[in-house]
Amino acid sequence: MSKNRTFSSEISQRYALALYELSKEGNATEEFMSNMITFMKIFNSNQNLKNFVKNPTYSVENQKIVFEKILTLMNFNKIVKNFFSILIIKKRIFFLDTIVEEFLKLISLKRGEISGSLISSKKIDEKTISDIEREISENIKRPIKLKSKIDESLIGGIIIQIGSLMIDTSIKNKLQKYRKLMIEA
Numbered sequence: 001m002s003k004n005r006t007f008s009s010e011i012s013q014r015y016a017l018a019l020y021e022l023s024k025e026g027n028a029t030e031e032f033m034s035n036m037i038t039f040m041k042i043f044n045s046n047q048n049l050k051n052f053v054k055n056p057t058y059s060v061e062n063q064k065i066v067f068e069k070i071l072t073l074m075n076f077n078k079i080v081k082n083f084f085s086i087l088i089i090k091k092r093i094f095f096l097d098t099i100v101e102e103f104l105k106l107i108s109l110k111r112g113e114i115s116g117s118l119i120s121s122k123k124i125d126e127k128t129i130s131d132i133e134r135e136i137s138e139n140i141k142r143p144i145k146l147k148s149k150i151d152e153s154l155i156g157g158i159i160i161q162i163g164s165l166m167i168d169t170s171i172k173n174k175l176q177k178y179r180k181l182m183i184e185a
Contacts, residue, residue, distance in 0.1 A: 009102075012095050015087070016102030020110075022079055033107055035080045036100045039071075043097065054094050063088045108145055116162035118146040121154040121170070132160070 023032040043049055052058065052066065064085060071081045087093045108115055116136075118129060129148055137144050144162065151159075157170035 008095055008098060011092060012098040012102045015092065015095070015099045016106055019080075019083055019099070019103050020106045022083065026077075026079060028077060028079070029107060031077050032080055033104065035074075035076045036103060038074060039076075040097070040100050042074075053096055056091070056094065060088055060091075063093060067093075111143060113143040113145050114140070114162060115145050115147065116160060117149055119149045119151050119154065119159040119161070119170075121150070121152055121156050121158075123150060124148060124158075136160070136162070 019032065020029070023029040043053070049070075052063075067084050067088060068081070071084060084093070084096075087096060087099070092099075105115070118124070118132065129146055133144050133146050136146075146160070153172060155171040155175075157168075157173070159170055159173075160167040
């Protein structure tokens, strides 16, 4: 761990570890992970929910009511609902996205998964990403989880980065290579 940890990263790691321990106790790690992934998809796609979570002016009671309704509609595990409630009461709910990110990283780490990034010029569907992960996993003999990002400047193709290994099949990279060859010639 870095000595330059911020207050928010320390809090996020502490709460993520607590959630992970709760998931292990209840033998419900997969369910907790599924709940958190589902919630984050909604959170990241809904600006009103993001503003609600990040705005400290809402009362604890108001936040509890809203989250109770959302999590009940989503049929979340009772312990996960209680976890959200604790975040609200302790005024840590605005760290929610980093807590969930740390929680998912912790699960990946415990599974021995390697994480990497897949950068493309346009959105790639989940099945294609899953196929790429499976193919790489078979080659390196370890599970891998790719985080998808979009960079429109690539024009086409993809870049996969796993640790210090980078596979760049982007058109932008190919054009840069041709440009360099033309300058050298």
